[in-house]
């Protein structure tokens with residue numbers, strides 16, 4: 001007897017089959033986990049990062065697990081670099097279905113001590129980058145009459161955080177950007193949503209002292225740091241089943257709303 005029931009593996013692969021996804025800053029950390037999850041769901045994935053070594057290594061490693069990847073170096077703060085990325089992806093794969101604006105940095109300091117350089121670097125990398133990367137990709141998505149943009153913001157952008165005035169301003173700006181793109185591009189069947197991670201275990205948070213980490217963990221109701229996969233799962237929702245969801249901010253934070 002024949003059956004049409006797909007195996008769990010086949011089913012997972014079909015969800016985003018042949019869709020093209022670009023994830024900025026995906027050489028390591030949360031971006032890498034997002035790339036892995038989208039690849040497992042059947043998408044063709046562009047690993048893009050400012051760091052040539054991790055970019056190419058990650059693209060190669062993920063390809064070895066099966067699926068199609070492309071490693072393309074891109075500095076999201078440089079318009080020429082972004083334009084070259086978009087041009088190359090369209091040349092190789094002909095379309096762009098999913099964009100995850102993930103690249104980000106921190107330069108923490110108290111407001112009274114923060115330099116203009118610390119302020120500007122964080123605004124450029126975490127906010128202006130989303131404008132630079134999304135603009136040419138929205139053009140491609142508009143022609144296709146479909147697309148999903150997912151911006152990786154932060155709970156700091158929703159609630160503020162001590163020592164992160166630059167980061168909070170950038171991530172709050174990214175949330176405003178998300179809501180406005182959602183309104184402007186809905187008529188073209190393009191959705192735009194944001195994920196606001198809480199405290200996630202990556203190199204970014206490993207820089208913090210043990211004392212700070214313990215202080216934060218004491219306040220997290222779920223009593224653990226989030227993992228990059230926790231964020232990747234939220235991206236899968238916005239990239240896949242969430243066709244009627246746009247302009248939303250999903251906090252993935254273990255219940256810590258401060």
Ligand code: NAP
Pocket residue numbers: 024025026027028029030031048049050051054074075076077101102103104105125126152153154155196197198199200201202203204205
């Ligand atoms: P991460 O481990 O520091 O990784 C960030 C990646 O972005 C690195 O590969 C980095 O390259 C790359 N990058 C930095 N500047 C770039 C640029 N100008 N152009 C392209 N790529 C660039 O950080 P993460 O923890 O995975 O964070 C990913 C995103 O989640 C960020 O937007 C961050 O703000 C957000 N987030 C993280 C947390 C958390 O707790 N970890 C919480 C809330 C939000 P290099 O290897 O050269 O540094």
